[in-house]
Amino acid sequence: MAHDMTQTVLIANRGEIARRVMRTAKDMGFRTVAVYSDADRSAPHVRDADKAVHIGPSPVADSYLVIGNIIKAAKQTGATMIHPGYGFLSENTEFAQACADNEIIFVGAPAAAINAMGLKDAAKDLMDKAGVPIVPGYNGEDQSAERLKAAADEIGYPVMIKAVAGGGGKGMRIVADATSFADQLTACTGEANRAFGNEKVLIEKFINAPRHVEVQVFSDTHGNHVHLFDRDCSIQRRHQKIIEEAPAPGIPDEVRAKMYDAAVQAARAVDYVGAGTIEFIMDAETFDFYFMEMNTRLQVEHPVTEEITGIDLVEWQLRVAMGQALPLGQNDITKSGHAIEVRLYAEDPDNGFLPSTGQLTQLQFGHANTRTRVECGAEKGDYISPFYDPMIAKIIVQSQSRADAVRDTGYALSSTHIEGVRTNRAQLNRIIASDAFANADLRTSFLDDHRAVLAATADPPANISRAAAVAAIVPALIAEEDETSWQACGPWRLNGPVPRRIVLQSPGQEELVFAVFQDAYGSVVVDGQRHEVYYHPAYDHSLEPFVMDQELYYPVVSNTHIEIRYDSQTYVFARPDGLHGNNAAQAGQGAVTAPMPGNVLSIAVSKGETVEAGQSLMVLEAMKMEHRIVAPKAGLVKVLHVSAGAQVKDGDILIEIGEEE
Numbered sequence: 001m002a003h004d005m006t007q008t009v010l011i012a013n014r015g016e017i018a019r020r021v022m023r024t025a026k027d028m029g030f031r032t033v034a035v036y037s038d039a040d041r042s043a044p045h046v047r048d049a050d051k052a053v054h055i056g057p058s059p060v061a062d063s064y065l066v067i068g069n070i071i072k073a074a075k076q077t078g079a080t081m082i083h084p085g086y087g088f089l090s091e092n093t094e095f096a097q098a099c100a101d102n103e104i105i106f107v108g109a110p111a112a113a114i115n116a117m118g119l120k121d122a123a124k125d126l127m128d129k130a131g132v133p134i135v136p137g138y139n140g141e142d143q144s145a146e147r148l149k150a151a152a153d154e155i156g157y158p159v160m161i162k163a164v165a166g167g168g169g170k171g172m173r174i175v176a177d178a179t180s181f182a183d184q185l186t187a188c189t190g191e192a193n194r195a196f197g198n199e200k201v202l203i204e205k206f207i208n209a210p211r212h213v214e215v216q217v218f219s220d221t222h223g224n225h226v227h228l229f230d231r232d233c234s235i236q237r238r239h240q241k242i243i244e245e246a247p248a249p250g251i252p253d254e255v256r257a258k259m260y261d262a263a264v265q266a267a268r269a270v271d272y273v274g275a276g277t278i279e280f281i282m283d284a285e286t287f288d289f290y291f292m293e294m295n296t297r298l299q300v301e302h303p304v305t306e307e308i309t310g311i312d313l314v315e316w317q318l319r320v321a322m323g324q325a326l327p328l329g330q331n332d333i334t335k336s337g338h339a340i341e342v343r344l345y346a347e348d349p350d351n352g353f354l355p356s357t358g359q360l361t362q363l364q365f366g367h368a369n370t371r372t373r374v375e376c377g378a379e380k381g382d383y384i385s386p387f388y389d390p391m392i393a394k395i396i397v398q399s400q401s402r403a404d405a406v407r408d409t410g411y412a413l414s415s416t417h418i419e420g421v422r423t424n425r426a427q428l429n430r431i432i433a434s435d436a437f438a439n440a441d442l443r444t445s446f447l448d449d450h451r452a453v454l455a456a457t458a459d460p461p462a463n464i465s466r467a468a469a470v471a472a473i474v475p476a477l478i479a480e481e482d483e484t485s486w487q488a489c490g491p492w493r494l495n496g497p498v499p500r501r502i503v504l505q506s507p508g509q510e511e512l513v514f515a516v517f518q519d520a521y522g523s524v525v526v527d528g529q530r531h532e533v534y535y536h537p538a539y540d541h542s543l544e545p546f547v548m549d550q551e552l553y554y555p556v557v558s559n560t561h562i563e564i565r566y567d568s569q570t571y572v573f574a575r576p577d578g579l580h581g582n583n584a585a586q587a588g589q590g591a592v593t594a595p596m597p598g599n600v601l602s603i604a605v606s607k608g609e610t611v612e613a614g615q616s617l618m619v620l621e622a623m624k625m626e627h628r629i630v631a632p633k634a635g636l637v638k639v640l641h642v643s644a645g646a647q648v649k650d651g652d653i654l655i656e657i658g659e660e661e
Contacts, residue, residue: 008033009107009318010074011045012095013085014064015377016393017298018045021083024314033077035070037063039385044377051077058387064088067095074104081321083107083314087389090297091118107321109296113270117294121164121202127291130269132262135281135290137204139164149181151203158206161185163192163199170195170626172239174206191626194601209284210444212236212292213248215263216305218313219272220320226330227260228305228313233279234442235431237353242424243431244301245340246308249402249440255287266294275302275317284443300343300394303373307339307398338405339398342413342428346390349427350455350572354595355390355622356422357650359383363392366415368408371398384421386597386622392423406438419556422563426570430454460506460564460571466526467548468562468573469502470533471555504562504573590635590657594648598622603644609637610660617655620648629654636660 009025010033011018022032022045034049039058046052053073056063063069065088074082082099084090090108093115099106108114117123121139128134137159138151152159152175161184163171171192173184189199216228232248233241247256263278277299282289302313316327346356363380366372376393384390395412399405413429431437436450443449460468525531533548545554554565562573598620605617611631620627639656642648 007031007081007105007318007322008077008079009081009083010035010070010077010079011049011083011085012064012070013083013088013090014040014043014045014388016375016391017085017087017300017377019048019377020375021085021314022048024312025083025318028315028318030081030318033073033079035064035073037387039383039387043382044379053077058385060088060387067092067098070095071098071102071104075102079104081105081107081318083317084297086297086300091295093118105321107274107317109272109274109276113272114296116270117296119164120162120166120293121200123293124202124291126269127266130265132266132269132291133289135204135207135292137202139202143200145182145185148185148201148203149178152181153178155203155205158208159203160206161188161201161203163188163196163201165196165198165200166192171201207281207283207290210234211248211282211284211442212241212279212444213251213259213282213289214277214279214299215259216299216302216313217263217267217272217276217278218316218320218326219267219274219276220326221273221323222325224326224329225264225267225272226326226328226333227263228309228311228333229335230256230259231301231304232442233301234444235437235446236444237349237447239444241301242343242345242428243340244304245338245402245405246304247335247338249338249442251282252287255289259289262289262291266291270294272296274320275313300391301341303375303394303396304339304341304398307371307373307396308335308337309333310336337398337400338402339396340405340409340432341394341396342409342432343394343424344392344416344418344428345424346384346392346421347424348422349424351595352627353424354627355386357384357386357597357622358421360392360418360420362417362419364417365393365395366412366417368397368411368415372396372408372412373398386599392418392421402440403438406432417554417565422561426563426565426572427454429570460573463549463551464564464566464571465504465506465573466529466531467551467553467555467566468504468564468571469526470531470546470548471553471557471564472502472504472562472575503575505575506571506573590633590638591653592617592629592632592655592657594620594650594652594654595627595629596620596622597649598627598647600642600644600646600648600654601626603640603642605637605640605655607637607640611635611637611657618642631657633657 008031011021025032032049034046034052035055036043036046036052037056037058055069055073056066082104089095091114093111096106096111096114116126124134124139136155158174158176161173171188173188175181175184188201193199212233213230214233215230219225230248231244231246233244235243266278267276275298277295279292280289281292306313347353348356360378360380360382365374373396374393378392397405397409397412399408410432413425416425431454434453531549533546545552556563564571601619601621603618605611613631613634615631616628617631618629620629635657638658641653
């Protein structure tokens with residue numbers, strides 16, 4: 001096939017990565033094609049593309065993972081290239097081969113390289129033979145529980161059990177001692193079988209002070225292999241990254257040089273082509289590093305490498321896929337400054353990182369300087385669905401030094417405003433503002449090590465509680481007023497005092513607040529104290545920032561929570577009388593409700609069964625993650641309201657537990 005610059009590129013992905021690939025492709029003069037599911041009919045990536053093709057229902061298994069539908073869309077639109085983005089089919093050998101069979105350029109690694117690095121055990125063997133350091137462990141064919149236990153005993157605890165076909169944090173268990181090995185092995189193989197259809201595992205030594213450091217590599221079809229320096233990705237939750245930076249701070253130059261050599265050697269060992277990432281686990285105390293895995297695709301965190309090198313990695317991908325040589329040799333690739341990327345997720349970090357769905361009623365990103373970059377797959381008014389990864393956007397800041405980048409990232413986060421769903425913005429801000437992060441004391445256990453510092457403030461100041469009460473009462477008052485009269489009068493318009501009882505609960509305390517709106521000029525009485533409040537309601541009745549006693553507050557209001565942003569901090573209050581409480585009241589105190597929309601993956605109990613408090617009842621799958629639902633108290637399973645495979649909404653009653661008869 002002739003390789004010219006008038007290609008049509010189909011992006012077999014969605015969200016921010018689809019938009020990011022399209023941006024570079026259009027800059028290169030290529031035509032772009034988007035694919036979309038039912039849930040993504042009006043998504044921004046669909047609007048951005050020159051053409052768009054529907055590929056199936058909302059679940060990924062029926063749309064973005066259906067190879068035949070994507071190949072059909074490529075043929076239908078005359079696409080000569082397919083860029084898989086990351087996730088989905090980006091590391092699928094069958095998909096890469098299907099592209100080749102249909103004479104479509106696959107913008108990714110060769111199928112043989114994907115296959116070689118796809119299974120962790122085979123990849124470790126290959127790297128060991130290539131001279132790349134690997135973690136001590138066992139990855140043999142004997143998968144009996146006895147042999148695996150013996151291997152763990154020999155390696156020495158703690159050990160990690162990892163599914164050989166794993167990824168995205170699934171199929172991994174840390175085992176602290178021999179007594180818990182059997183239970184953890186059963187849990188790990190079961191999860192691996194459900195997620196990947198392959199329950200084979202490997203055992204490896206768990207590093208006590210681990211950092212996650214990776215090297216970006218690039219190769220072409222002319223035998224050229226280069227690195228583009230390193231990144232630190234140690235700040236993680238659920239084994240998934242939330243903050244990345246380049247270069248990785250605090251690593252001696254001689255260690256970096258050895259890592260770069262090992263990474264390039266790894267690429268050579270598999271005859272690699274395209275963008276790839278060699279991931280290492282590094283002992284933060286000794287700087288010893290070991291091969292973990294190779295990601296044979298573009299990484300989510302690739303922008304930090306682009307920011308310090310000035311290189312467009314997607315452009316390099318497209319050029320290499322067309323058979324061109326790498327634009328630069330190793331000696332021509334330089335780095336400058338420091339870059340940090342934070343991932344904004346629709347989730348609740350203070351409630352087990354449960355995903356949050358809903359409409360983005362407000363979406364405004366802060367910019368710390370001219371080198372602030374936002375990669376976002378959504379826009380204001382879009383709906384965050386339960387079908388896909390909960391990442392809303394990435395904010396990338398590039399500055400001259402790490403200290404400057406830390407400062408600028410904090411500013412960008414503090415001035416970002418998202419409403420309609422719960423997010424991890426406040427937690428990211430607390431991480432960036434922490435002394436441990438400022439001092440580059442980085443570990444993959446960072447969130448657990450600094451739990452107390454990173455937790456939401458347990459005792460909010462009195463003015464914050466009063467502001468939360470004001471924010472809670474405004475939507476109800478707006479609903480009672482005629483919209484035209486509201487817009488005509490400016491500040492709050494009331495015909496008389498309307499007392500409301502507002503119940504707010506913050507971590508560690510419960511506070512009862514009584515609020516009375518006094519007159520047409522926004523004079524408000526909260527617990528007997530008068531406060532001047534000024535607020536202009538938006539046309540869609542969403543809350544805008546308001547001023548109370550000359551202080552500016554940013555509220556986010558839902559049926560279950562009030563979030564107040566003030567002075568670069570975020571304070572969260574639960575509303576005990578919110579939506580979930582009403583559902584529970586209907587069914588009695590033993591009702592177990594869905595904490596988020598999702599699919600009932602499995603049910604572990606049956607009607608009439610006796611359960612203990614904390615016992616696993618069922619597993620919900622939402623936003624590519626599994627969530628265990630446990631019994632809130634001991635008792636008897638009285639009613640099962642759902643069955644395996646059912647789709648549930650946030651707050652739906654799942655199970656009722658009553659007293660034993």
